[in-house]
Amino acid sequence: MLEPLAKPAWTPAAAAHLLNRAGFGGTPEEIAALHARGLDSAVDSLLHADDDSDLFPPPEASVPEYMDKYRRMFPGMSEQERKKVQTEMRREARQLMDDLRSWWLNRMRWSPSVAREKAVLFWHGHWATSVEKVKDPFAMWQQNETLRAHALGRFEDMAKDVSRDPAMMRYLDLVQSKSGSPNENFARELMELFTLGEGHYTEQDIQQAARAFTGYRINQTNRRFLMANSQYDDGVKSLFGFEGNFSGDDVIGLIAADPKCARFLARKIWRFYAAENPSPELVEALAESYRRSGLDTGALLGTIFLSREFYGPDVVRHQIKSPVQWLVQLCRQMEIPLPGQSDGILRQLGQMPFAPPNVKGWDGGRAWISSATLLLRYNTSGTVLSGADVNFDALMPVKSDSCDLIAWRLFQAPLPPELNAKFSAYLKDHGTGIAARRDLVHLMMSTPDYQLT
Template sequence: MPSSVETELLDADDARHLLIRTGFAPAGADLAPYVGLTRAEAVDRVLATARTEAVTPLPAWCAEPLPTRGRHYDELRAWWMGEMLVTPSPVTERMTLFWHNHFTSGQDKVPEPQMMAQQNSLLRRHALGNFATMLHEVAKDPAMLLYLDGASNRKGKPNENFAREVMELFTLGEGQYTQQDVAEAARAYTGWAVDSDTGQFVSRPAQHDDGVKTVLGHSGPFDGDAMLDILLGEPQTAHFVAAKMWREFVSDTPDTAQLDHVAAHFRASRYDISTALRALLLMPAFWDERNRGVLVSSPVTFIVGTIRRFGVTYGDTAPFARTSAALGENLFYPPNVKGWPGGVAWINSSTLLARKQFVEQLFRATEAARPRMAAAMTKTAAKAPPRTQGGMRFDLDGWLARYGLSASDKPDLSQQLQMQHAVLPLAPVDAIAAGSSAQAYLQALLMDPVYQLT
């Protein structure tokens, strides 16, 4: 029998909470199909959109022979921002972004952008699939082998980097293994390499140490795949990954009992990610009012969410990728092996100012979107509309029309509250000048610190 949590019906605020946490800020029209569904039905609807491939084709150079070096990385970043902006399955891209920060690799040690494009496709293919399968494939991914020095790990001269990070960052977490476990595990991964001509994974038996290893209490002539299976056999792995998902989608502080429940579902399903995410999204903690507006939007979710929420049109997506990098999240270039720390680390005086400048650019884009204003411009000015990031165009009047307003109208209290609910998870903390026009009122909401929260 379904629990009472699962059978509660969603209102618009609930639907917005679900969609913004599992994807990016939704447009108003995206909410309607979810309002009135039970929580279980709504979660299942989100998961049913999951994809294994992007809807936009990768840049043509991704299929070119190596090398191209780093000259295409900016184009790859712009491509992924574009995919996130148009995907019909935001949960797929949100989970791909999550795994990008879990299985960390980056441009600083992976000179070939084709390799990072290949890894990105791998993460998307398994984003809501099977974690065990993804772990095995990531371990042999050329970008990962280069990033964590696995490609130089050979018999007699083992490199411990991958062996350590696969335990600490990918499966068990800190304090769950010893240095001796790392040293022995490193021997198991010897012989995995990257072909210098093709950039593909190769196994070199002559460089593999086939002797007996003892790791986490298990002994045998383990190879790399056997070693990964040992890690997957540890109950701590399901708990560690479930805890990271909790911090990404619910709150910074997991509830012990509810997290144990999610981890148990994850392990019992043999690491089915959709099963774990479904269990997480149907925990009471996910829907608890105290856990709404407590997570800080990452630069990518802030930018993509804003554009999707307001139906903003745009041309080039490269400026969005550059803005994300300036805000601290440079796709395919994490700060270190631990990835981006997230949370409050996203916000400081510099990045908060830059986020507000992005909102200002959005409202400058309303000028270029108004036919009446464009008609009133001189011919010279009409040929050169206000410069906005990414060629953005925001139909402000069209967005406000759902509340019976135009930009110059003064919203009444009911209209103000409707606008608040549409864009903020909590009430604004800054006072808004009385008598503000609808445009000024909306801009004040987006300038409020609460707009940075989900």
């Protein structure tokens, strides 16, 4: 299990697969460059890319004060005036969210550190937190930064920091949890969805853990975590067969040390990056590797990206692209910027960043595709292509093999012969003008095949 891929199997198609899954795909030139490095160096370059923060100055939402200016206005206001100010506040919050979302999507689109951004996307779906409830762009940005800081690092550090981020504290009601009447929401989802999985804890574990997470509050000045000792239950808790004066961090430590946590996460990481339904043996091997690394996510991803299993025939081109993957990859492949209406597109396709449908995150896999979203993808690719300045002469030069060139760019796999014949015939019938070539690319994207990566 998890033996390194044999050298001859490191083909351009394998390099494309690595770039698609570890990041958001790329152009034929980028794939060729990755391939030329050889497997070890390719994986290393993805997982140890430079910090890209310089390229992406913080979004407007990174300033915590914007809400304070409204809050300061409240005292002494009539109900009616206050309502007016609140409407204005909500409007500004919406704008800040739009800006934040566009900032992150552009980072996925343009960042040279693609593997980190892809991992941030994974963790966002894992620690699913929605602005619909949190209602605070600053907190959403903060959480995004927390996820980025630990995306390829140690899980335990990430879990502790996420539990202290105002976004999660609000989303799962920690801010109202106090000694004597703990709110169970966070403790339950921590075990069920974030670490152990359903069935691996008892109701008592939840109730006891909830006590350990009391007293978590938000400092209203700098809008960061504040421990309110008077609200904290410092009594003895007993959970998972242990007894002690456990704090929230202690509970996370106990959970992270449990092999079931490594197993739960390793399986989920494999499903996100590789394929549904890994065999029990594979899950065991991944969990063991993750556990030995001290739950170091970057190390686990290294093992995965080097492994023979990752390049298996049941993995390559077997994954349904998530809407974000679909859109970012499309733009990277076609060498165009993200469309202006990316927000609306992703909302309709079912993956609005910063607004997952619930605390479980996006189901992924086949759940991305329904008759509605499939047709929407088909139509949207047409809209994106006609709204962008695609350099067809560079991407799809008129040559005898122009269909093959564009097919490699879009699919990185040989097309079934009958499909290929159809595409060539279309070009023959409709000439090689820009419009015909754009139509053909749109039609190639309007296929079941294009939904896979």
